[in-house]
Amino acid sequence: MRAGVNYTPSHGWFHSWLELDLDRVARDLDQVASLGVDHVRIFPLWPVVQPNRTLVRERALDDVVAVVDVAARAGLDVSVDAVQGHLSSFDFVPSWLESWHRRNLFTDPDVVASTAEYVRRLSLAVGGRPNLLGVTVGNELNQFAGPPHPTPHEVDAEGASAWLRAVTTAARAGLQEARGDSGGPLPWVTHAMYDAAWYDDRQPFGPAHAADHGDATITHSWVFNGAAQLAGPLGPGSVRHGEWLLQLAAAWNADPARPNWLQEVGSPTNVVPVADAPDFVEATLRHAAEVPHLWGVTWWCSHDVSRSLADFPDLEHDLGLFTADNEPKPTGRRFAEVVAELRDRPEPVPSPDAVVLDDVDAGGRPVAGHRASCAPGGATALAWLRLAERTGRGPQVVLASRLDEPGHLASRGVRALHRVTGGASVPLEVAHPATMP
Amino acid sequence: MRAGVNYTPSHGWFHSWLELDLDRVARDLDQVASLGVDHVRIFPLWPVVQPNRTLVRERALDDVVAVVDVAARAGLDVSVDAVQGHLSSFDFVPSWLESWHRRNLFTDPDVVASTAEYVRRLSLAVGGRPNLLGVTVGNELNQFAGPPHPTPHEVDAEGASAWLRAVTTAARAGLQEARGDSGGPLPWVTHAMYDAAWYDDRQPFGPAHAADHGDATITHSWVFNGAAQLAGPLGPGSVRHGEWLLQLAAAWNADPARPNWLQEVGSPTNVVPVADAPDFVEATLRHAAEVPHLWGVTWWCSHDVSRSLADFPDLEHDLGLFTADNEPKPTGRRFAEVVAELRDRPEPVPSPDAVVLDDVDAGGRPVAGHRASCAPGGATALAWLRLAERTGRGPQVVLASRLDEPGHLASRGVRALHRVTGGASVPLEVAHPATMP
Numbered sequence: 001m002r003a004g005v006n007y008t009p010s011h012g013w014f015h016s017w018l019e020l021d022l023d024r025v026a027r028d029l030d031q032v033a034s035l036g037v038d039h040v041r042i043f044p045l046w047p048v049v050q051p052n053r054t055l056v057r058e059r060a061l062d063d064v065v066a067v068v069d070v071a072a073r074a075g076l077d078v079s080v081d082a083v084q085g086h087l088s089s090f091d092f093v094p095s096w097l098e099s100w101h102r103r104n105l106f107t108d109p110d111v112v113a114s115t116a117e118y119v120r121r122l123s124l125a126v127g128g129r130p131n132l133l134g135v136t137v138g139n140e141l142n143q144f145a146g147p148p149h150p151t152p153h154e155v156d157a158e159g160a161s162a163w164l165r166a167v168t169t170a171a172r173a174g175l176q177e178a179r180g181d182s183g184g185p186l187p188w189v190t191h192a193m194y195d196a197a198w199y200d201d202r203q204p205f206g207p208a209h210a211a212d213h214g215d216a217t218i219t220h221s222w223v224f225n226g227a228a229q230l231a232g233p234l235g236p237g238s239v240r241h242g243e244w245l246l247q248l249a250a251a252w253n254a255d256p257a258r259p260n261w262l263q264e265v266g267s268p269t270n271v272v273p274v275a276d277a278p279d280f281v282e283a284t285l286r287h288a289a290e291v292p293h294l295w296g297v298t299w300w301c302s303h304d305v306s307r308s309l310a311d312f313p314d315l316e317h318d319l320g321l322f323t324a325d326n327e328p329k330p331t332g333r334r335f336a337e338v339v340a341e342l343r344d345r346p347e348p349v350p351s352p353d354a355v356v357l358d359d360v361d362a363g364g365r366p367v368a369g370h371r372a373s374c375a376p377g378g379a380t381a382l383a384w385l386r387l388a389e390r391t392g393r394g395p396q397v398v399l400a401s402r403l404d405e406p407g408h409l410a411s412r413g414v415r416a417l418h419r420v421t422g423g424a425s426v427p428l429e430v431a432h433p434a435t436m437p
Numbered sequence: 438m439r440a441g442v443n444y445t446p447s448h449g450w451f452h453s454w455l456e457l458d459l460d461r462v463a464r465d466l467d468q469v470a471s472l473g474v475d476h477v478r479i480f481p482l483w484p485v486v487q488p489n490r491t492l493v494r495e496r497a498l499d500d501v502v503a504v505v506d507v508a509a510r511a512g513l514d515v516s517v518d519a520v521q522g523h524l525s526s527f528d529f530v531p532s533w534l535e536s537w538h539r540r541n542l543f544t545d546p547d548v549v550a551s552t553a554e555y556v557r558r559l560s561l562a563v564g565g566r567p568n569l570l571g572v573t574v575g576n577e578l579n580q581f582a583g584p585p586h587p588t589p590h591e592v593d594a595e596g597a598s599a600w601l602r603a604v605t606t607a608a609r610a611g612l613q614e615a616r617g618d619s620g621g622p623l624p625w626v627t628h629a630m631y632d633a634a635w636y637d638d639r640q641p642f643g644p645a646h647a648a649d650h651g652d653a654t655i656t657h658s659w660v661f662n663g664a665a666q667l668a669g670p671l672g673p674g675s676v677r678h679g680e681w682l683l684q685l686a687a688a689w690n691a692d693p694a695r696p697n698w699l700q701e702v703g704s705p706t707n708v709v710p711v712a713d714a715p716d717f718v719e720a721t722l723r724h725a726a727e728v729p730h731l732w733g734v735t736w737w738c739s740h741d742v743s744r745s746l747a748d749f750p751d752l753e754h755d756l757g758l759f760t761a762d763n764e765p766k767p768t769g770r771r772f773a774e775v776v777a778e779l780r781d782r783p784e785p786v787p788s789p790d791a792v793v794l795d796d797v798d799a800g801g802r803p804v805a806g807h808r809a810s811c812a813p814g815g816a817t818a819l820a821w822l823r824l825a826e827r828t829g830r831g832p833q834v835v836l837a838s839r840l841d842e843p844g845h846l847a848s849r850g851v852r853a854l855h856r857v858t859g860g861a862s863v864p865l866e867v868a869h870p871a872t873m874p
Contacts, residue, residue: 054746100526114747311490
């Protein structure tokens with residue numbers, strides 16, 4: 001199991017790209033490396049790199065490469081997110097896409113072409129670095145695709161697929177160009193969505209997009225989405241939420257061996273009290289580690305956001321494994337201890353039990369609301385939790401639409417299917433930190 | 438008459454603040470100085486300087502100061518605009534004021550306080566420079582205050598006044614702190630509006646705001662607002678448009694000696710063909726120079742926007758007095774010739790003729806639509822133009838509401854009043870380049 005940290009610079013947050021201080025980055029990343037992790041995920045800001053639609057700033061790309069190289073000196077691999085896009089309640093959208101110039105982020109041909117070109121150029125810039133894990137298209141860009149975003153760029157599922165094809169193709173082209181004829185495998189290309197993709201039937205980006213695009217299936221686990229509210233900070237529904245998302249994601253993978261990456265998981269103080277946070281960290285990691293084909297877990301995040309910065313949801317000031325002064329926190333120490341133990345764990349044997357997600361009915365017709373049934377408190381999610389607690393092991397999830405697929409159950413080691421009973425789920429408004437009390 | 442140029446960096450446009458190259462700035466400003474001008478107006482980008490509400494970046498302020506100093510070495514004074522805000526069809530609004538964090542730019546107390554703090558810090562940073570002319574609050578921020586802005590921050594006239602008091606007070610505080618006990622007069626503080634303030638009765642920022650706030654009354658003349666469409670590129674309504682705005686502005690000044698600054702005027706190719714542009718420049722300057730109490734004219738702009746940058750209204754690529762390669766253009770040469778002649782012209786004697794603007798009726802009640810009557814094609818604007826052509830001199834403008842003010846006419850040298858006859862004006866949609874074909 002790979003273990004890493006989402007890197008939030010200790011000083012100036014991501015605005016520090018405006019005046020990159022590599023000594024500071026080195027100090028931050030040396031601390032991160034001291035946790036015993038093997039990688040970080042980093043986040044350039046889109047308007048800084050591509051301030052005009054046809055201007056991808058070479059110097060900004062150099063800055064990203066420089067951070068990748070500093071990470072290498074700290075012994076860390078790096079995953080680079082391209083289009084930010086969105087971070088910690090703030091949207092960063094270049095002026096050429098706002099106000100008088102507003103066009104649809106996902107469907108306007110000029111915008112898609114220019115976004116793809118940005119992704120390609122960034123991928124080309126970092127593609128030759130030996131410690132590059134890969135490129136993620138951007139952080140939770142599906143937040144922009146529908147409600148509750150205040151000004152969504154509307155797109156349908158087919159449009160979302162087309163957009164994902166365009167940007168992942170661009171990333172691969174950049175990586176390929178950087179690697180040339182070197183022959184080795186390319187760093188991977190992934191894309192990341194917030195959990196409305198799994199839980200909100202209205203969200204145009206959905207589970208199939210997670211499973212069908214990119215080289216791994218990515219999940220982001222945030223228990224302020226209702227999970228911890230329902231289960232309590234250390235209840236099973238809270239500390240198994242990351243595990244649940246990983247198992248749910250695995251159900252959608254066409255290839256059972258496709259890697260699953262819990263790319264973001266954190267301990268938000270609005271639902272997990274500070275005193276409970278180390279236990280939350282430990283239990284979350286241990287549960288996630290039981291999921292087969294887990295590539296790794298990347299904690300959110302490295303450093304607290306300084307309280308000298310305004311307008312963040314309060315919880316963002318306490319998500320770090322280190323303080324803004326670069327001091328380790330109890331969560332950081334616990335994270336390091338548990339990761340040291342789990343890193344070399346043997347690949348887990350798949351659970352023989354599987355809960356069936358009724359994505360289609362007995363006649364093969366799509367079931368409305370099947371995503372909501374997976375949200376915290378939904379019928380499928382609750383059935384999975386009950387079975388996990390009864391057997392002491394998080395079961396797998398199988399799609400009803402795949403039950404008749406030859407070899408599907410066998411290839412995943414499923415021996416007992418559990419059908420979900422109970423009433424229909426009601427759609428859950430997937431909470432967004434910026435809108436939370 | 439002071440003569441200057443709005444400085445649009447030749448390379449990377451205003452995005453060049455992201456990687457300030459002082460050698461390049463020096464080359465640009467040496468060229469500007471070669472025109473024989475005495476000042477430039479410069480434009481930091483708001484999100485670059487204040488990326489978080491409570492983070493005004495010291496290094497970004499240093500960059501602004503460095504440009505002021507480079508200008509000094511070129512022999513140029515500098516006027517600094519603070520809040521951009523808006524430039525050439527692009528809005529630059531920091532992430533802490535958009536999307537999930539959207540709050541009213543003009544009325545939200547936290548936003549106003551933080552904006553004022555930015556203005557204060559910038560004023561403090563540049564305030565000690567001997568070649569600082571002054572600080573303008575921001576470029577045409579009234580564009581954000583109402584339609585046709587796509588997502589206006591609505592405010593009423595009283596709110597606009599309160600906002601202007603807050604930000605001009607902040608600018609003065611910064612300048613005062615920088616100057617300390619040195620005793621001399623402070624650099625001036627001004628604010629700038631686009632011409633809907635004069636022409637569109639729905640625009641919350643109006644003529645009284647121009648005349649009552651700041652240390653000079655500022656006008657921006659853009660003949661794509663209907664003036665050149667009605668008059669032809671070189672017709673009187675086009676080449677006298679800057680003069681007309683200056684005379685109209687003077688009518689609103691409580692103190693007849695208050696300086697008037699034509700802070701922006703340019704020759705837009707969508708309505709003034711390139712071949713006519715030098716004559717447009719010359720006639721515009723000569724007419725403006727006939728207005729009493731004119732402080733100066735600042736041409737828009739120094740350098741063409743490179744065609745390597747996308748999404749600009751086409752005209753923006755040809756507004757420069759220099760090409761993006763720093764070569765002088767015919768407009769630049771003509772501008773230099775005329776400025777050399779006008780700089781030391783004697784202060785003009787006020788025209789004895791004045792057109793009455795019926796801002797109130799005979800009973801002293803406000804007249805609806807009096808701003809529209811001043812727009813190109815409006816009754817008052819046409820009456821002024823007819824009189825200008827008949828007498829060969831642009832008349833003054835007097836407000837009906839001030840006709841009975843003791844000494845008003847005498848202090849302005851008015852000896853003949855001309856009442857406007859003719860039908861009511863219809864509101865004119867003041868054209869915005871981003872919405873133009």
